[in-house]
Amino acid sequence: xxxxxxxxxxxxxxxxxxxxxxxxxxxxxxxxxxxxxxxxxxxxxxxxxxxxxxxxxxxxxxxxxxxxxxxxxxxxxxxxxxxxxxxxxxxxxxxxxxxxxxxxxxxxxxxxx
Amino acid sequence: xxxxxxxxxxxxxxxxxxxxxxxxxxxxxxxxxxxxxxxxxxxxxxxxxxxxxxxxxxxxxxxxxxxxxxxxxxxxxxxxxxxxxxxxxxxxxxxxxxxxxxxxxxxxxxxxxxxxxxxxxxx
Amino acid sequence: xxxxxxxxxxxxxxxxxxxxxxxxxxxxxxxxxxxxxxxxxxxxxxxxxxxxxxxxxxxxxxxxxxxxxxxxxxxxxxxxxxxxxxxxxxxxxxxxxxxxxxxxxxxxxxxxxxxxxxxxxxxxxxxxxxxxxxxxxxxxxxxxxxxxxxxxxxxxxxxxxxxxxxxxxxxxxxxxxxxxxxxxxxxxxxxxxxxxxxxxxxxxxxxxxxxxxxxxxxxxxxxxxxxxxxxxxxx
Numbered sequence: 001x002x003x004x005x006x007x008x009x010x011x012x013x014x015x016x017x018x019x020x021x022x023x024x025x026x027x028x029x030x031x032x033x034x035x036x037x038x039x040x041x042x043x044x045x046x047x048x049x050x051x052x053x054x055x056x057x058x059x060x061x062x063x064x065x066x067x068x069x070x071x072x073x074x075x076x077x078x079x080x081x082x083x084x085x086x087x088x089x090x091x092x093x094x095x096x097x098x099x100x101x102x103x104x105x106x107x108x109x110x111x112x113x
Numbered sequence: 114x115x116x117x118x119x120x121x122x123x124x125x126x127x128x129x130x131x132x133x134x135x136x137x138x139x140x141x142x143x144x145x146x147x148x149x150x151x152x153x154x155x156x157x158x159x160x161x162x163x164x165x166x167x168x169x170x171x172x173x174x175x176x177x178x179x180x181x182x183x184x185x186x187x188x189x190x191x192x193x194x195x196x197x198x199x200x201x202x203x204x205x206x207x208x209x210x211x212x213x214x215x216x217x218x219x220x221x222x223x224x225x226x227x228x229x230x231x232x233x234x235x236x
Numbered sequence: 237x238x239x240x241x242x243x244x245x246x247x248x249x250x251x252x253x254x255x256x257x258x259x260x261x262x263x264x265x266x267x268x269x270x271x272x273x274x275x276x277x278x279x280x281x282x283x284x285x286x287x288x289x290x291x292x293x294x295x296x297x298x299x300x301x302x303x304x305x306x307x308x309x310x311x312x313x314x315x316x317x318x319x320x321x322x323x324x325x326x327x328x329x330x331x332x333x334x335x336x337x338x339x340x341x342x343x344x345x346x347x348x349x350x351x352x353x354x355x356x357x358x359x360x361x362x363x364x365x366x367x368x369x370x371x372x373x374x375x376x377x378x379x380x381x382x383x384x385x386x387x388x389x390x391x392x393x394x395x396x397x398x399x400x401x402x403x404x405x406x407x408x409x410x411x412x413x414x415x416x417x418x419x420x421x422x423x424x425x426x427x428x429x430x431x432x433x434x435x436x437x438x439x440x441x442x443x444x445x446x447x448x449x450x451x452x453x454x455x456x457x458x459x460x461x462x463x464x465x466x467x468x469x470x471x
Contacts, residue, residue: 075341118263128254139243168264174287176279186276193271196291200303203368207310210458214317
């Protein structure tokens with residue numbers, strides 16, 4: 001059982017490391033926000049789960065923590081990315097599709113007449 | 114490490130913060146940066162006050178399962194600097210709010226945030 | 237140029253004084269006399285488990301009253317300087333709404349933040365925390381509301397009423413201390429109760445509740461003032 005818990009914590013730390021690596025190496029802000037949030041949220045959840053397996057007395061508190069992190073981390077990165085798009089932060093040159101811009105143009109075109 | 118006690122490190126970093134905040138206050142031209150300098154001086158002073166009240170090897174001044182009533186006087190750090198810093202943090206918040214409202218008013222009047230444009234008080 | 241030279245000179249002199257302070261600092265090995273008295277006699281006299289709370293609310297209660305007054309004055313100053321121009325035909329300006337995800341998450345989170353803030357200031361005499369910290373947490377919950385639902389309007393009458401009522405009740409509890417117990421802001425007007433339970437330490441939870449409510453409503457009013465009242469030009 002302890003081996004399984006330690007293995008989960010190790011996997012979580014690998015994900016956290018890859019989140020840091022992604023924030024360093026991605027070409028533009030939107031990519032950085034995306035890798036930072038996804039990988040670090042999963043890494044944190046795995047580390048906390050592994051901790052819950054290693055110390056079963058803390059299970060409920062860690063579950064509540066996981067719930068809070070799952071609720072706040074993606075929402076805050078979503079708000080940050082939308083704000084970055086609203087002030088026209090530069091996109092990478094390889095960008096092909098920009099769904100948010102298309103959607104806003106459609107919304108404007110509908111309001112015109 | 115068996116070198117200096119912890120409170121010396123906290124004291125020195127608090128004094129360094131005060132120095133950095135003073136530099137920001139005196140050298141910067143943007144009003145918002147000067148307000149950030151004030152905030153840094155505040156934080157540095159709080160750290161210095163907490164460091165002075167610390168005694169090595171003792172724990173927080175709260176009586177629960179870790180510290181019983183009988184040996185409270187020999188097991189806790191000084192509670193008075195903590196109480197003073199509690200007050201000081203709230204006062205720092207109030208002062209920062211007033212300074213920021215000054216900055217907003219100045220911006221509304223002069224459309225610029227540089228302190229070089231506010232020259233009415235100069236001779 | 238000369239001004240910069242003087243600034244550098246000042247900073248170097250201040251640095252010399254600070255280094256002298258830091259190098260000659262030797263830590264105490266035991267508590268000073270006053271702290272000794274607070275730590276050894278405080279819990280039995282006052283019944284509060286948190287020694288810092290007993291210092292802030294009872295032993296140094298008058299300073300806390302002064303601090304609450306300073307907060308009130310700063311909030312009044314902010315309200316004076318950021319006064320909204322009274323236009324006769326202006327309603328709430330059109331603000332760009334936040335996305336639906338943020339709104340849903342904020343609606344889910346805000347009650348939890350408020351409950352946590354209230355928990356912190358009601359349990360100020362047992363765990364770390366107290367009125368000022370709990371009030372700041374409540375104000376950050378209000379900030380979350382203002383950021384996620386930009387078209388929300390705060391009830392200014394309710395906030396002002398809460399603030400004045402809490403301030404007045406704080407002084408009233410203090411005066412009750414003179415009438416019923418040892419002096420101003422003495423907490424023995426209510427029974428000390430069993431050590432470590434919620435209803436213990438006399439009037440300390442009541443005082444801290446009033447302080448927490450006052451600080452929370454005050455900071456919410458200050459945050460609301462800083463919202464821009466002119467609508468920003470659409471890009």
